[in-house]
Amino acid sequence: xxxxxxxxxxxxxxxxxxxxxxxxxxxxxxxxxxxxxxxxxxxxxxxxxxxxxxxxxxxxxxxxxxxxxxxxxxxxxxxxxxxxxxxxxxxxxxxxxxxxxxxxxxxxxxxxxxxxxxxxxxxxxxxxxxxxxxxxxxxxxxxxxxxxxxxxxxxxxxxxxxxxxxxxxxxxxxxxxxxxxxxxxxxxxxxxxxxxxxxxxxxxxxxxxxxxxxxxxxxxxxxxxxxxxxxxxxxxxxxxxxxxxxxxxxxxxxxxxxxxxxxxxxxxx
Amino acid sequence: xxxxxxxxxxxxxxxxxxxxxxxxxxxxxxxxxxxxxxxxxxxxxxxxxxxxxxxxxxxxxxxxxxxxxxxxxxxxxxxxxxxxxxxxxxxxxxxxxxxxxxxxxxxxxxxxxxxxxxxxxxxxxxxxxxxxxxxxxxxxxxxxxxxxxxxxxxxxxxxxxxxxxxxxxxxxxxxxxxxxxxxxxxxxxxxxxxxxxxxxxxxxxxxxxxxxxxxxxxxxxxxxxxxxxxxxxxxxxxxxxxxxxxxxxxxxxxxxxxxxxxxxxxxxx
Numbered sequence: 001x002x003x004x005x006x007x008x009x010x011x012x013x014x015x016x017x018x019x020x021x022x023x024x025x026x027x028x029x030x031x032x033x034x035x036x037x038x039x040x041x042x043x044x045x046x047x048x049x050x051x052x053x054x055x056x057x058x059x060x061x062x063x064x065x066x067x068x069x070x071x072x073x074x075x076x077x078x079x080x081x082x083x084x085x086x087x088x089x090x091x092x093x094x095x096x097x098x099x100x101x102x103x104x105x106x107x108x109x110x111x112x113x114x115x116x117x118x119x120x121x122x123x124x125x126x127x128x129x130x131x132x133x134x135x136x137x138x139x140x141x142x143x144x145x146x147x148x149x150x151x152x153x154x155x156x157x158x159x160x161x162x163x164x165x166x167x168x169x170x171x172x173x174x175x176x177x178x179x180x181x182x183x184x185x186x187x188x189x190x191x192x193x194x195x196x197x198x199x200x201x202x203x204x205x206x207x208x209x210x211x212x213x214x215x216x217x218x219x220x221x222x223x224x225x226x227x228x229x230x231x232x233x234x235x236x237x238x239x240x241x242x243x244x245x246x247x248x249x250x251x252x253x254x255x256x257x258x259x260x261x262x263x264x265x266x267x268x269x
Numbered sequence: 270x271x272x273x274x275x276x277x278x279x280x281x282x283x284x285x286x287x288x289x290x291x292x293x294x295x296x297x298x299x300x301x302x303x304x305x306x307x308x309x310x311x312x313x314x315x316x317x318x319x320x321x322x323x324x325x326x327x328x329x330x331x332x333x334x335x336x337x338x339x340x341x342x343x344x345x346x347x348x349x350x351x352x353x354x355x356x357x358x359x360x361x362x363x364x365x366x367x368x369x370x371x372x373x374x375x376x377x378x379x380x381x382x383x384x385x386x387x388x389x390x391x392x393x394x395x396x397x398x399x400x401x402x403x404x405x406x407x408x409x410x411x412x413x414x415x416x417x418x419x420x421x422x423x424x425x426x427x428x429x430x431x432x433x434x435x436x437x438x439x440x441x442x443x444x445x446x447x448x449x450x451x452x453x454x455x456x457x458x459x460x461x462x463x464x465x466x467x468x469x470x471x472x473x474x475x476x477x478x479x480x481x482x483x484x485x486x487x488x489x490x491x492x493x494x495x496x497x498x499x500x501x502x503x504x505x506x507x508x509x510x511x512x513x514x515x516x517x518x519x520x521x522x523x524x525x526x527x528x529x530x531x532x533x534x535x536x537x538x
Contacts (some may be wrong), residue, residue, distance in 0.1 A: 034510070057477045058512055059533050061330040063373050065350035068301070080361065080368045081334035086478065088334040088371050090359065092349065099349045102357050102373050104332050106479055108511070113538060114469070115509030117433055153508065157424040165387055176454040193404040200383070209355070210328045210375055212481045214514045214533050238526040240384030242377070243327055245529055247484045247516055249506065257507040260514055262531055264328050264357070264375070264483050269382055 020046040020075040033067035035101040035141035035192030043103045046075040054087040061212040061234040066100040068267035072244040085109040111222045111268040121251040127229045146175040160202045166195035166236040177227035189261045195246045197234035217258040219258045224257040289315040289344040297410045303334035304410035306459030312372045313455040316342040321355040324362045325377040331480045335369040354378040390520040393419045394496045396440040415444040429471045435464035435505040446496035458482040458530045464505035464515045475536035486527040494521040
């Protein structure tokens with residue numbers, strides 16, 4: 001039997017009585033609790049595996065209400081409204097009887113229509129021309145991805161000089177490579193390190209408090225992407241009164257827009 | 270007694286047994302059901318008026334699961350998790366026993382911190398230098414706002430020529446003017462007409478299916494804004510397989526970033 005990919009091990013869920021049971025995995029540890037992208041992927045997987053699901057993901061908002069503690073948790077995914085071709089979900093993750101994550105999602109039967117994009121993939125070097133991020137990381141989950149920073153990388157030097165902007169562009173894929181699906185695309189929509197660390201070159205305590213991902217990719221475009229690299233781009237918009245946001249885009253190597261998204265982080269100081 | 274502003278009449282809620290009861294208002298009719306921004310503002314008002322609320326709005330996601338029918342509805346706002354300085358909300362709007370809207374929100378006690386912005390207000394003419402939108406509208410709610418389009422206005426000519434992009438910039442305020450608060454800022458974060466109509470200059474049936482608003486404004490910045498104009502900017506990112514998204518920013522006349530946001534619309538053809 002082939003060894004299970006650590007992403008699949010990380011998001012594994014057992015269904016009992018219409019509730020999905022999961023557990024934290026040591027390979028996905030962040031500073032406090034697991035990588036938020038993995039938690040978002042578990043929310044997505046609970047929807048994808050739900051027997052009543054209609055259609056493919058269009059939008060997902062995940063709110064991180066408290067850090068997950070090491071151990072078991074339940075993912076409670078409920079279709080709040082099912083229409084002819086769309087379905088609205090309310091999802092909570094609960095641990096020891098308390099809500100630690102809330103989420104809403106939209107799935108829908110996608111149909112061929114007119115299409116275009118205005119968020120164009122920037123002109124950047126190919127993945128093979130960009131250096132692999134080799135900095136040893138203090139957190140385990142970083143090792144689950146192959147990251148090649150084109151601009152706005154993690155310098156690790158906290159010199160406190162204002163960088164003037166917080167834009168990052170990188171090539172990223174699972175490590176080892178794994179064919180892209182809606183769960184891993186969800187996780188990769190949270191791949192960007194906190195914008196304020198780049199902008200200020202100063203360490204401040206922080207965490208993502210809400211993330212929204214819009215899925216532009218169809219099943220056919222996921223297959224076309226396969227286990228290739230994604231090009232990610234993100235930049236902050238506003239920082240103040242303890243919170244900041246960013247917007248983000250993810251394309252495949254062919255320049256197909258797969259997902260767009262936004263986040264709010266809290267920060268201290 | 271001073272006459273009630275139509276925005277306040279539109280979002281009015283009566284509380285009975287911890288549930289907020291509302292009703293649709295003829296002044297806010299859209300093609301089908303009410304203006305989505307008003308519905309989002311009602312979700313926000315149910316949180317703002319909730320006796321257990323902690324702090325000010327930071328993020329709101331509203332999902333439009335079905336059109337509201339004319340008449341009564343209930344807004345059920347529940348704090349899913351309350352931390353020391355943050356609170357996570359799950360909200361549903363229900364009508365005749367069915368869920369028509371789902372939402373999540375984050376409120377938080379805001380504190381003074383380092384601040385900056387990267388989403389800068391573009392250089393544009395002052396409101397008095399920009400023509401008031403006078404086109405007679407087929408929908409009632411448009412009359413509740415004073416809109417002055419700087420670029421990407423509603424031409425009303427469906428000539429079917431691809432416009433190459435979908436960016437709109439406008440000055441907007443309540444009509445008649447009303448001091449800005451978190452409820453009216455929520456509504457105005459939905460002020461933008463559908464990007465696909467601008468891009469394609471073609472009428473296609475559509476509707477917003479999810480919207481997310483991030484609140485950068487503090488109470489002090491709302492007071493500073495008063496009943497002045499907001500500068501709104503929006504542009505589409507990806508269009509295809511029946512859905513498209515946009516991102517948006519709202520500043521006040523001083524260039525203070527008040528809110529950022531994003532939406533997904535469904536469309537046909």
